[in-house]
Amino acid sequence: MDLAQQVLAGDRRALARLITHLENDTPIGRAALAALWPHTGRAHVAGVTGPSGVGKSTLVNEIAKHLRSSPLSPLPTGEARGAGVRGEGQTVAIVAVDPTSPFSGGAILGDRIRMRDLSGDPGVFIRSMATRGRLGGLARATGEAVRALDAAGFDLILVETVGAGQSEVEIARTAHSVIVVEAPGLGDDIQAGKAGLLEIADILVVNKADQPGADEAVRALRGMLELGRSKRDSDWDVPVCRASALSGQGIAEIVQAVEAHRAHLAAAGQLAARERERVVEEIRALLSEALMGRLMTRLANGQFDAAVERVLDRTSDPRREVERLAQET
Amino acid sequence: MDLAQQVLAGDRRALARLITHLENDTPIGRAALAALWPHTGRAHVAGVTGPSGVGKSTLVNEIAKHLRSSPLSPLPTGEARGAGVRGEGQTVAIVAVDPTSPFSGGAILGDRIRMRDLSGDPGVFIRSMATRGRLGGLARATGEAVRALDAAGFDLILVETVGAGQSEVEIARTAHSVIVVEAPGLGDDIQAGKAGLLEIADILVVNKADQPGADEAVRALRGMLELGRSKRDSDWDVPVCRASALSGQGIAEIVQAVEAHRAHLAAAGQLAARERERVVEEIRALLSEALMGRLMTRLANGQFDAAVERVLDRTSDPRREVERLAQET
Numbered sequence: 001m002d003l004a005q006q007v008l009a010g011d012r013r014a015l016a017r018l019i020t021h022l023e024n025d026t027p028i029g030r031a032a033l034a035a036l037w038p039h040t041g042r043a044h045v046a047g048v049t050g051p052s053g054v055g056k057s058t059l060v061n062e063i064a065k066h067l068r069s070s071p072l073s074p075l076p077t078g079e080a081r082g083a084g085v086r087g088e089g090q091t092v093a094i095v096a097v098d099p100t101s102p103f104s105g106g107a108i109l110g111d112r113i114r115m116r117d118l119s120g121d122p123g124v125f126i127r128s129m130a131t132r133g134r135l136g137g138l139a140r141a142t143g144e145a146v147r148a149l150d151a152a153g154f155d156l157i158l159v160e161t162v163g164a165g166q167s168e169v170e171i172a173r174t175a176h177s178v179i180v181v182e183a184p185g186l187g188d189d190i191q192a193g194k195a196g197l198l199e200i201a202d203i204l205v206v207n208k209a210d211q212p213g214a215d216e217a218v219r220a221l222r223g224m225l226e227l228g229r230s231k232r233d234s235d236w237d238v239p240v241c242r243a244s245a246l247s248g249q250g251i252a253e254i255v256q257a258v259e260a261h262r263a264h265l266a267a268a269g270q271l272a273a274r275e276r277e278r279v280v281e282e283i284r285a286l287l288s289e290a291l292m293g294r295l296m297t298r299l300a301n302g303q304f305d306a307a308v309e310r311v312l313d314r315t316s317d318p319r320r321e322v323e324r325l326a327q328e329t
Numbered sequence: 330m331d332l333a334q335q336v337l338a339g340d341r342r343a344l345a346r347l348i349t350h351l352e353n354d355t356p357i358g359r360a361a362l363a364a365l366w367p368h369t370g371r372a373h374v375a376g377v378t379g380p381s382g383v384g385k386s387t388l389v390n391e392i393a394k395h396l397r398s399s400p401l402s403p404l405p406t407g408e409a410r411g412a413g414v415r416g417e418g419q420t421v422a423i424v425a426v427d428p429t430s431p432f433s434g435g436a437i438l439g440d441r442i443r444m445r446d447l448s449g450d451p452g453v454f455i456r457s458m459a460t461r462g463r464l465g466g467l468a469r470a471t472g473e474a475v476r477a478l479d480a481a482g483f484d485l486i487l488v489e490t491v492g493a494g495q496s497e498v499e500i501a502r503t504a505h506s507v508i509v510v511e512a513p514g515l516g517d518d519i520q521a522g523k524a525g526l527l528e529i530a531d532i533l534v535v536n537k538a539d540q541p542g543a544d545e546a547v548r549a550l551r552g553m554l555e556l557g558r559s560k561r562d563s564d565w566d567v568p569v570c571r572a573s574a575l576s577g578q579g580i581a582e583i584v585q586a587v588e589a590h591r592a593h594l595a596a597a598g599q600l601a602a603r604e605r606e607r608v609v610e611e612i613r614a615l616l617s618e619a620l621m622g623r624l625m626t627r628l629a630n631g632q633f634d635a636a637v638e639r640v641l642d643r644t645s646d647p648r649r650e651v652e653r654l655a656q657e658t
Contacts, residue, residue, distance in 0.1 A: 030648055037646035051381040279640050279647070283633075284621075286651040291620040292613075294655060304612075311608050317366035318608070319359055322615040326623060 003028060004035035007152050012125065015152050019127055022144040025137070033144055036151035041275065043093075043150040044262050047172030048160045049197060050181035055207045057096065058245035059181060059254075060160045064092040064124055066251045067156060090155040091123040097142055097161045097171055125154065139171050140285045143278075156258075173200045174278045176271065177261045179254070181205045182221060184213030198224055199231040201238055203257045209242035209250065218242060236264055298328050332357060333364035336481050341454065344481050348456055351473040354466070362473055365480035370604065372422075372479040373591050376501030377489045378526060379510035384536045386425065387574035388510060388583075389489045393421045393453055395580045396485060419484040420452040426471055426490045426500055454483065468500050469614045472607075485587075502529045503607045505600065506590045508583070510534045511550060513542030527553055528560040530567055532586045538571035538579065547571060565593055627657050 003021075006014035021029025048056055068089045129142050142159065149157050161172055172178050180201035198204075204225070206217045221240050230236040239257050243250030265271040296304070307321035332350075335343035350358025377385055397418045456478075458471050471488065478486050490501055501507055509530035527533075533554070535546045550569050559565040568586050572579030594600040625633070636654055639645035 034646045034648055037640075038643045041643065053380065053382075276637060276641060279637050282647045283636060283640065283651060283654075286647055287624070287654055288617055288621055290651050290655045291624060292617055295616070295620060307612060308605060308608050311366075311612065312605060314367045314370065317363045318611045318615055319363055322612060322619050325612075325616055326619045 002035070003032040004151075007032070007036060007148065008039060010153070012122070015125065015148065016127070018148050019129075019145045022148065023129065023141045025141070029144075033148060036148060039151040040147045041150065043146075043154050043157050044177070044258075045146055045150075045157045045159060045175045045278075046177040046179055046258055047175030048158055048179045048181060049172040050205075051183075054181045054183035055245050056160055056181050059205065059207055059243065059251075060094055060096075060158050062245045062248055062251045063158065063254060064094060066248075066255050067092050068121060068123055070255070089123070091153065093125040093149040093152075093154040093157045094127070095142060095145055095149070095157065095159045096126070096128045097138065097159065125149065125152075137289070140282075140289060142171055143174065143282050143285065170281075174281050176265060176274050177202045177258050179203045179205060179258070181207050182217055183208040184211050184217040202230060202233075202236065202261050203254065204238055204240045205243050205250075205254055206240065207243050207245055210244045210247065214242060233268075233270060235268055236261065295325065295328060299325065303328075331364070332361040333480075336361070336365060336477065337368060339482070341451070344454065344477065345456070347477050348458075348474045351477065352458065352470045354470070358473075362476060365477060368480040369476045370479065372475075372483050372486050373506070373587075374475055374479075374486045374488060374504045374607075375506040375508055375587055376504030377487055377508045377510060378501040379534075380512075383510045383512035384574050385489050385510050388534065388536055388572065388580075389423055389425075389487050391574045391577055391580045392487065392584060393423060395577075395584055396421050397450060397452055399584070418452070420482065422454040422478040422481075422483040422486045423456070424471060424474055424478070424486065424488045425455070425457045426467065426488065454478065454481075466618070469611075469618060471500055472503065472611050472614065499610075503610050505594060505603050506531045506587050508532045508534060508587070510536050511546055512537040513540050513546040531559060531562075531565065531590050532583065533567055533569045534572050534579075534583055535569065536572050536574055539573045539576065543571060562597070562599060564597055565590065624654065624657060628654065632657075 001009065003014055003018055007018055018029060018032050022033065048060055050056055070089045127145065129138065129145060146157050146159060159172065159175055178200050180197045180203070182204065184206065198221075204221050206214055206221065208214070209218075218240055225238055225240070230238050239260075241250055241253050241257055243254060245251070262271075265274060304325065307316075307325055310316035311318050311321055330338065332343055332347055336347055347358060347361050351362065377389055379385055399418045456474065458467065458474060475486050475488060488501065488504055507529050509526045509532070511533065513535065527550075533550050535543055535550065537543070538547075547569055554567055554569070559567050568589075570579055570582045570586060572583060574580070591600070594603060633654065636645075636650035640647050640650055
């Protein structure tokens with residue numbers, strides 16, 4: 001069996017190997033993903049984002065645990081899923097998008113240790129995606145990993161971004177449902193408002209709701225949401241959930257909100273629209289990488305460096321050099 | 330006088346107009362920046378980044394105030410600067426990179442209100458850069474705005490990123506000196522370690538150092554830094570400064586650290602290396618935008634959409650369509 005066949009058969013190690021191939025953008029990874037492509041498009045993908053320190057990892061952990069222990073959980077997948085991913089409840093994959101931290105690995109390791117109680121369960125798959133090389137690469141690799149998990153038959157894929165910057169927002173917004181997590185008392189303001197996160201939220205969660213300031217945070221978020229309408233979808237009322245991931249409170253409500261949002265998307269014909277948006281983003285990201293790669297191989301030795309030199313000694317400017325280099329395609 | 334000449338003459342409104350042109354990527358903006366290019370390369374650029382809620386805006390405000398009130402501040406610029414930017418101390422420009430927040434503008438406005446005590450001073454220029462359209466665009470526009478401010482004669486340009494995601498890190502790391510700000514008590518861990526920020530730090534600041542947990546944060550950062558060496562420059566000891574932007578404590582030390590870092594870069598020949606790195610990033614960002622733009626204009630009407638359709642109905646996969654589309658260049 002080749003790698004794609006192994007993944008379809010439910011081989012977890014093969015799946016992990018494939019994702020590493022996708023991270024490194026190898027020919028083996030590309031071939032396997034092409035073979036798996038017809039098997040994609042069934043999973044529900046939920047992005048989980050928000051400022052640092054709000055407890056996203058713990059929350060994602062609790063959502064996964066909840067789904068595994070609720071056999072009647074009604075997320076409709078439309079058809080029977082592949083072998084190997086069945087279990088009591090829905091099967092869940094977690095993709096944690098972590099910037100590389102060569103200093104420690106500590107904090108990230110910490111998150112994964114919190115996940116330990118899930119790791120013996122074959123219906124759960126946990127994977128961290130690291131920044132390898134340049135920005136666009138992480139979004140591309142994350143998107144491809146989600147497709148691989150989708151083909152492997154997971155019902156729900158949770159994409160958790162560790163930071164809350166523009167690229168993390170871009171990664172989260174390619175999900176079907178976007179969960180934005182906030183916590184009380186992170187500085188003076190509602191940080192999610194600052195970070196431009198509210199506009200992409202389908203579901204808002206105030207985590208650490210047992211801490212002081214939770215009521216104010218909920219009120220402030222409701223106020224920011226004005227009439228509770230989503231900016232992306234005016235027919236959807238964005239719910240503001242209160243949760244405490246550490247005590248497990250409010251997790252069932254979040255899961256229900258995701259299910260309600262998926263049902264809404266399907267009923268409103270929005271699922272297809274979001275899926276199209278995801279594909280457009282995937283093609284754009286790949287195309288951008290491909291065009292730069294092609295140009296770099298076509299440039300004569302030292303041509304790029306010579307352009308840099310001319311800009312540095314101020315005999316030319318970046319735009320003029322870019323015009324010249326782009327002619328080479 | 331054309332726009333570039335007005336900017337060189339110290340016209341602040343012309344400078345603001347130019348930056349708007351650069352944000353919108355207009356021909357007027359491109360022409361003006363090309364004309365200004367020979368006048369760039371003199372400012373010192375410091376990036377200020379860190380997790381949300383650590384008080385970066387207030388800190389940047391205090392650094393600017395301090396520089397304006399210290400006439401003997403020794404940042405060497407090598408030559409006399411343009412008219413219109415002189416004052417008591419060094420002239421300072423602040424570029425705040427804000428993701429668009431269509432919900433409020435409130436938090437961002439709040440930051441700017443805190444800056445009000447600076448805005449009457451002609452030696453200070455404050456500008457927010459918003460995300461207009463796609464990711465790469467913000468990095469490109471921010472880089473170009475910094476060049477415009479450089480040509481306008483500002484001694485120090487502080488580039489403050491509101492979020493702390495991968496793209497913000499990319500924007501901050503194109504500075505000569507990178508200041509990473511942390512605060513005590515933002516969740517369980519040192520957030521900067523999580524966000525991959527420590528590897529790019531030249532100077533670390535624990536802000537809100539009058540709050541509980543500041544000593545622990547300083548110790549944790551020192552521990553993460555191991556022997557205090559910079560990951561980018563093994564000859565530089567990364568200082569860990571304690572500050573309270575609200576009370577003004579520790580600001581002088583941060584300014585001294587920036588000056589020491591600039592002197593170190595100059596002495597070690599690293600200033601030229603960082604400048605080269607910045608130019609390489611600028612050319613890459615522009616090239617990537619240019620290549621996508623050229624391809625899109627060359628594609629026949631509906632060709633991109635047809636590719637999306639084939640991927641959506643699973644008769645093709647993204648890589649295959651990207652191969653096909655890239656042939657059109």
